[in-house]
Amino acid sequence: MFDWLKSRLSRPDPIFDPSWHNILNSGFQHWSTLQPDELARMELLVARFVHTMRWEAANRFELTEEIKVMIAAQASMLLLGLDIDEWHDVTSVIVHPSNVRLRGTHSTGAGTFTTSPRVIAGQAHYQGPVLLSWAATRHGAKFPDRGQNVVYHEFAHRLDMLDGTVDGTPPLDDVDAQQRWVDVCTTAYDTVRAEGSPVLRDYAGTSTAEFFAVATEVFFNRPLDLCEHEPALYRELRIYYRQDPAARHRALAGGTPPAP
Template structure:
């Protein structure tokens, strides 16, 4: 979509399409946990996402309105408590029917490269597209107790990238917040790498960027567990996102997470 058209949508009034509501209520478990004030903002965020993001279907996949709105709502959930109304630097969302097998040389860490194929459910590109598996996105929306959500994960990367560096630290309000965030997240990241975690899966130890993305998934999906095992980390995420998912859930959801 042309940049001028994006700007037009950004300034024009947009209306939430009531035909989206049944899919959001039935397909996105977190939707029913929101207060009326949160729902009002979410409806605006979803409407804006639907209007301003370019959508692409991969491999002949039929990309329906229901698929788009369920992805839009999950991506918008991260913005609910932020001073952001959209992901303006996302060029498009590319939806595959299922996981994607990547081939070709790519960085594998430590200055080395790998050509071994890997299977992914999502991928975020700096100032570019976000690739998603619809099967994974639908599963994450319907079954948050599993702790995984590919849309939360990839759009957490996009928030991380807002300051131009993908380092697990999104833009924070001041130096004090930055120092506190760094201390808490570094300690939790080091612990995951050294001895694992009862709530953060091992992939969180890949690098600080993946730590933030995985922690975001758990923050929204298993907030009581994260608050119990990593209270300082939960506090930092609550402060950054301006949301308290644990307070939305009347009782803890218990789930044994496998690495």
């Protein structure tokens, strides 16, 4: 029964092509913020993603090496500080050239549903595929200051799904960490729904699951703003992801990293 594990351990790690640095340095702004030890782990994660993930192109779209590398790098950013090396339960990544128009009944949050068509840039299915728009993926990677990143968003959903419940609370270390997470996120979620937020877009108030996904986007894309407006939320995300994007930004600007 352990033959599959022996086979996995005996296989050499996929190789990160050095030419991918050119793709990532020009198209993925966060790549240049990483320290050497972070880059070493990211190279391993990206290579595994590119070579072991099942890729599917929608609408006769051509999947290039650039597309695969860009998606792999953004998905891998979420795993950089975690004790997770692969997205084992993602069955495939389905890439569309642009946003997708869906029909049928779907939830609008708060227990309400609609049959109106909707346009999406991504979608994560429990123990299934992740659907992504390449146009949205490329834009989010190139312009992080705008706060949105469809890859971060959909793969945050997949982290949320790891415990079998899509509730905005990913698997945490212990009961105390879970309670602190729930307390902090519930307060921030309720505030977004009641008053809005200067840093979290309104979609974060759709559900607790969407709150976590949107908060993850802002944590990586606008960390200094999140530190300023939602310091408790930033702290919980920093503890969970074991990364400090605000420190990276301050270091690049020649400032002092924030205290733990």
